[in-house]
Amino acid sequence: AFSYENFYPSTDIYARMTQLQSQYPTISSVSTIGTSVEGKLIQMMSIDFDGVSSASSKPIVFIEAGIHAREWISPASVMYAMEQILLTGSANSDLSRFDWRIVPISNPDGYDYSHSTDRLWRKNRRVPSSGCVGVDLNRNFGYGWGGKGATTTDTCDETYAGTEAFSEPETQAIRDAVTAVQSRLKFYLSVHSYSQVVLIPYGNTYKLPSDFLTMKKVASGFSASAKKPNNRKYKYGATAWLLYPASGTSDDWAKSLGIHTSLAVELPPKQFDLLNSYGFISPASDIIPVGKEVLEGLKGAVRAIK
Ligand code: 0X9
Ligand code: ZN
Secondary structure, eight states: OOOTTSOOOHHHHHHHHHHHHHHSTTTEEEEEEEEOTTSOEEEEEEEOTTOTTSOOOOOEEEEEEOOSTTOTHHHHHHHHHHHHHHHHGGGOHHHHTSEEEEESOSOHHHHHHHHHTOTTOOSOOOOOSSSOSOOOGGGOSSSSTTOTTOBSSOTTSTTBOOSSTTOSHHHHHHHHHHHHTGGGEEEEEEEEEEESEEEESOTTOSSOOTTHHHHHHHHHHHHHHHHHHHOOOOEEEEHHHHTOOOOSOHHHHHHHTTOSEEEEEEEEEETTOSSSTTTTOOOGGGHHHHHHHHHHHHHHHHHTOO
C-alpha cells in the first residue's frame, strides 16, 4: 500500500492520484497533459475549490515537481502537500482562495530510470542520433534558451539543453498545461532538491527584474512558513547570485509570461550540511517532514500574493 514512508515509481504515484481523485470527486480531477519520450503519461492533479464543473475565476497556483529524475523528495513531498490541500483546503482560506494545478512527476522516464537503473540520473531519456542519452528538461524551456549555465553542444553534459527550446515532449506538456490557464495563473513553483533555498528569477542573468522585491516577499513568505514545522531555514534570493546562473528553466519561462511570481525551491538538505550530507539521496524518513515544509511554505507564499 502507498505511504509517505517510502519512495515509489511513477505507476504507484499515479495510482495514488487516481485514488485521491475518487476520494475528493467534487473538487479534484486528474488529467493527462502529455506523454514522455518513452510513452509514459504525464499526469496533473487539478484542485478546484468551487467544484470541478464550475467556471472558476480563482487565481491559480501551478506546481511542477520531479523535472529532475534523482530528486525523489520533490514528487514525494509535493504528493504529501497535495493530499493535505485536498484534505484541509476547503476549510483553509489561504489554500481555498486559489485553484491548484499540480504535476508531481514532470519527467516520468528519468524518474523511473533512477529507480530501476541509475539512482543519480538527472535528465529525461531522449536518445539522440549520436551522443549521450538525455536532455536536461530544466534547460529546455523557451526563455533565454541556451544561455548561461546551459550547453547546446555536448549531449553528454548534465545541463544539455536539447536541440531547440521545447524540443522535448515533457517540456511541451508543462508549457501547454501552463498556457491553458495563463490568464488565471498567479504563482508558479518548480520543486527541486537540494540546497534548502528559494530562488527568485531570472536565472539566466545577474540583473534583477523590476518586480524583484514583489517576488522576494513571496519567497520570504515561503521561507518563514516553511521553517515552522521543523525549524529549518530556507535562504532566499536571486537565482544566479544564490545558486548559479541557469538558462531555459521552467521558472524563468513561467515568469516571462508576466505572472505575479515564479519561484524554484531547492528542498533540504543544505549544501555542506555535515549532519545531513545525503545530497540528492534523501532518506524516506524525510518525506513527511519536508512535505510539511512544502505545505506550510505554500501557505506562506500565497498569503503574500494579493
Ligand atoms: O540547475 C537546476 O536546474 C536547479 N538546481 S538542481 O540542483 N535541482 O538541478 C536550479 C534551477 C533554478 N532555477 C533557475 N535557475 N531559474
Ligand atoms: Zn533539480
